[in-house]
Amino acid sequence: GEDVEQSLFLSVREGDSSVINCTYTDSSSTYLYWYKQEPGAGLQLLTYIFSNMDMKQDQRLTVLLNKKDKHLSLRIADTQTGDSAIYFCAELDSSASKIIFGSGTRLSIRP
Amino acid sequence: SQTIHQWPATLVQPVGSPLSLECTVEGTSNPNLYWYRQAAGRGLQLLFYSVGIGQISSEVPQNLSASRPQDRQFILSSKKLLLSDSGFYLCAWSGTNYGYTFGSGTRLTVV
Numbered sequence: 001g002e003d004v005e006q007s008l009f010l011s012v013r014e015g016d017s018s019v020i021n022c023t024y025t026d027s028s029s030t031y032l033y034w035y036k037q038e039p040g041a042g043l044q045l046l047t048y049i050f051s052n053m054d055m056k057q058d059q060r061l062t063v064l065l066n067k068k069d070k071h072l073s074l075r076i077a078d079t080q081t082g083d084s085a086i087y088f089c090a091e092l093d094s095s096a097s098k099i100i101f102g103s104g105t106r107l108s109i110r111p
Numbered sequence: 112s113q114t115i116h117q118w119p120a121t122l123v124q125p126v127g128s129p130l131s132l133e134c135t136v137e138g139t140s141n142p143n144l145y146w147y148r149q150a151a152g153r154g155l156q157l158l159f160y161s162v163g164i165g166q167i168s169s170e171v172p173q174n175l176s177a178s179r180p181q182d183r184q185f186i187l188s189s190k191k192l193l194l195s196d197s198g199f200y201l202c203a204w205s206g207t208n209y210g211y212t213f214g215s216g217t218r219l220t221v222v
Binding site for chain 2: 031033035040042043044048088097098099100101102103104
């Protein structure tokens with residue numbers, strides 16, 4: 001079945017770039033997503049990328065997709081304290097009926 | 112614009128008691144609806160999803176059930192709660208493949 005994996009923790013210095021990595025198993029996924037969850041809140045869609053794209057940029061966010069390796073990454077430039085959150089990688093499953101989420105990466109920012 | 116409402120925000124229930132969590136969506140029709148659970152320090156587990164009134168797909172067999180009595184209403188229930196049912200429950204809806212929109216979540220503590 002489909003599976004999405006990502007590391008559990010990442011710590012970066014304020015002002016540096018954060019790179020959160022994710023691998024997925026379903027090569028037929030058409031959409032891949034990054035969600036952000038702040039403490040005690042629901043999930044907020046940050047960005048998504050269609051499978052025929054290699055890169056998508058939106059202000060401080062850059063998403064890179066390597067379909068051959070089934071690897072997705074999220075880069076946050078100039079990381080700020082407000083970026084502290086859990087970031088979930090997700091893929092639309094092959095039946096296109098549901099989204100499969102990774103376990104989330106907790107990003108912490110140090111001064 | 113579309114909005115999703117989920118309540119209550121927090122709930123403390125004794126073991127063996129019943130449960131009813133409600134989720135409603137406004138501003139759209141015939142949405143796909145989803146219930147996820149997030150256990151402490153863990154990722155999102157899809158519990159149920161629905162593509163229409165009365166249509167429920169169960170992803171994980173357990174003592175929870177879901178119902179969709181109206182087009183934009185999704186209810187998560189249990190007849191007898193277990194300690195292991197504690198967690199953060201999230202409702203979501205989607206109308207396209209461009210990701211889900213999540214509610215603000217219900218934190219359930221079973222004591």
